[in-house]
Each structure stands twice: as C-alpha cells, then as structure tokens.
Amino acid sequence: MKTAFLAIILLLFSVSVQAQSLHIADSKVEQGGILVIQIFPQWQGPMVCISALGKQYVPNKNGYTFVGVGVDIKPNKYPVLRVECGRGVQLDRGPEYVEVLKKEFQKTRTAGRDRSNRPRKGAERNAIDRAFSETNRLVYDLTDGISYVDSLGSRDLSDPFGLIYRNNKKLGHFGVDIRVPIGTSVMSTNRGKVVLVAKNFSKEGNMIIINHGLGIFSVYMHLSKIDVNEGDLVERGQIIGLSGETGARVREPHLHFNIKINGTYVDPLNFIDIVGQYLTR
Known part of the structure; x- marks a missing residue:
C-alpha cells in the first residue's frame, strides 16, 4: 500500500514537472550581453536551475535567471533548459534555443606589446x-x-x-x-x-x-x-x-x-x- 502511494506521488510530481516551463525574454543576444530567463512556477530555485552555455544558473525568488554571454561565445544557436541543480538532470522533454549574435565592438585603444589575457600568478x-x-x-x-x-x-x-x-x-x-x-x-x-x-x-x-x-x-x-x-x-x-x-x-x-x-x-x-x-x- 505504501509503495503504491509513493508511486502515485512520484507520478504526480513527474506530470507537474513536465507541465512547468521557462520563458526566454529575448531569444537573440549579442556577445557580451545578458540573457534573461524566467522559470514557472517561480518558487523552484534553488532546487531547479537553468542550464545555458555550459553552466548552471540559480533563479532569484521571482524565478528570473540572468545569464552572461561571453565575448568569446561563437555566434550560433544554443540550448536552454531546466535541470536539477548540481546533478544537472534534465527536467524538460526538450530545450528552448537562444541565438548568440556577433557584436561589433567600438575600437578605442591600441594594446601595448606586454598586454595580454594571460592570467597573473602569485x-x-x-x-x-x-x-x-x-x-x-x-x-x-x-x-x-x-x-x-x-x-x-x-x-x-x-x-x-x-x-x-x-x-x-x-x-x-x-x-x-x-x-x-x-x-x-x-x-x-x-x-x-x-x-x-x-x-x-x-x-x-x-x-x-x-x-x-x-x-x-x-x-x-x-x-x-x-x-x-x-x-x-x-x-x-x-x-x-x-x-x-x-x-x-x-x-x-x-x-x-x-x-x-x-x-x-x-x-x-x-x-x-x-x-x-x-x-x-
């Protein structure tokens, strides 16, 4: 009896998870920009994370997630989906997609010979x-x-x-x-x-x-x-x-x-x- 009851609870939870969704405020974003994603219902974080561009993000109390798009992210379409925080278990049947666009940055400086992106030590x-x-x-x-x-x-x-x-x-x-x-x-x-x-x-x-x-x-x-x-x-x-x-x-x-x-x-x-x-x- 107890086993059957637990099975019903898990089934209802599974159906509920599938019914939940996410919303991408703008599916096109330039390099160096911000991707805004909201999950529904909003109370899921920090149990449910957004997986985007190879990283996990925890929503705030209103379900909003702010994803940074690096200047080195290649222009392309990338999947976005809800996952279990930490383990990364997929909670959606299929992902939504965002498109990263190339950004033409204003050129204002000339780099010296000793300037590089190499990390400092010490x-x-x-x-x-x-x-x-x-x-x-x-x-x-x-x-x-x-x-x-x-x-x-x-x-x-x-x-x-x-x-x-x-x-x-x-x-x-x-x-x-x-x-x-x-x-x-x-x-x-x-x-x-x-x-x-x-x-x-x-x-x-x-x-x-x-x-x-x-x-x-x-x-x-x-x-x-x-x-x-x-x-x-x-x-x-x-x-x-x-x-x-x-x-x-x-x-x-x-x-x-x-x-x-x-x-x-x-x-x-x-x-x-x-x-x-x-x-x-």
Whole structure:
C-alpha cells in the first residue's frame, strides 16, 4: 500500500514537472550581453536551475535567471533548459534555443606589446580567485530582488566594454572606464557582501569586489580610498570608496567597473539597464 502511494506521488510530481516551463525574454543576444530567463512556477530555485552555455544558473525568488554571454561565445544557436541543480538532470522533454549574435565592438585603444589575457600568478591572483571562488558563486541572492544602480552619477566613458583594441582582436577590456575626477564618491551597485579589499595591486591599484549572490559580482578598480572592509554587508547606493588613478597603465583618473556572472564578464551598464526591467525598483 505504501509503495503504491509513493508511486502515485512520484507520478504526480513527474506530470507537474513536465507541465512547468521557462520563458526566454529575448531569444537573440549579442556577445557580451545578458540573457534573461524566467522559470514557472517561480518558487523552484534553488532546487531547479537553468542550464545555458555550459553552466548552471540559480533563479532569484521571482524565478528570473540572468545569464552572461561571453565575448568569446561563437555566434550560433544554443540550448536552454531546466535541470536539477548540481546533478544537472534534465527536467524538460526538450530545450528552448537562444541565438548568440556577433557584436561589433567600438575600437578605442591600441594594446601595448606586454598586454595580454594571460592570467597573473602569485598572491594577487590567489586573492582574486578566492573572491570569485565556487563557494562565493553558490551564495543565494543577497539583493532580495532589488534593481542595480550606477556606481557613479555619470556614464562619461573613456573606454567601453568588449574587444576594443585596434591591434588585437582577441584581447578583451572586461569592464567600462568611467571618466571622473579623483575623490568622487563610488557607490555599491546593489546589496551584497565585500569579498575582497585589495590595496595597491599591481594592475588594479586599490580595488573592491562585492558578491551580490546568484553568481553575480561587481568590481571597482583604481580607487584612491576604500571605506569598507572584507566581510562587510553593504547596501545599494552605499558609498564604498573614492575614485582615483591607482594601478598600472592608468592614463587618467577614472573608475574601472565590472560585472561578472558565474565566471563571465558582461557589459556592466547594459547589465544594469536590462536586469532593471525584471527587478524591484
């Protein structure tokens, strides 16, 4: 009797799973962009994940998942489906598909001979790797579903995001450089936990990395002053430091600002604009 009852429960659960679905906000996305996917019903995360572009993503409390599309993802169609978080067991009969389009990035800089995408080694590299660790990427949403905001009151860019180098088609600039006077207040783009306070790093100068949960991190480089400590919980719009020109090869005072999603850098300003359509103001 008990066995028959369990069989009925499993059958009903299976039927329910098949009836659930996902919705892709825009099935076409450019390299460096954001893919927005919603699952139904929304309460499934973190039991049910989205599998896209070779990675798993946990939905927020409203069922929305934000997937970063790397600049190196080849233009093509890619499957998207719901899977069991962790094990990756497929929960859909068949996938939906998204199409990644080639992005023509604005060319604004010429790379020096010593500039490359090769990762750095040593203590600085280890500290950055710990900040972006798997443990930190698995933290659930720390923003409570509120929207992201600009870290400065300006979008005066000296250099945009992407493959911006005239003499190196593969070299990426994985954030935006926002031109701003030294000493300008820099705000946290959303609620989160400070996972790295870096002082006088060789490339980044003074830098802060904040974990917002769901695999989303924000990065603030070249600061003249840092006003937070590692482990601090910060609020959206909280002043975390002052802009500057610290670090290597800084041509003028600016804030270098990144957004990284599950290991993939995306255009941070585009991220703020797109995800803001699906989050609480």
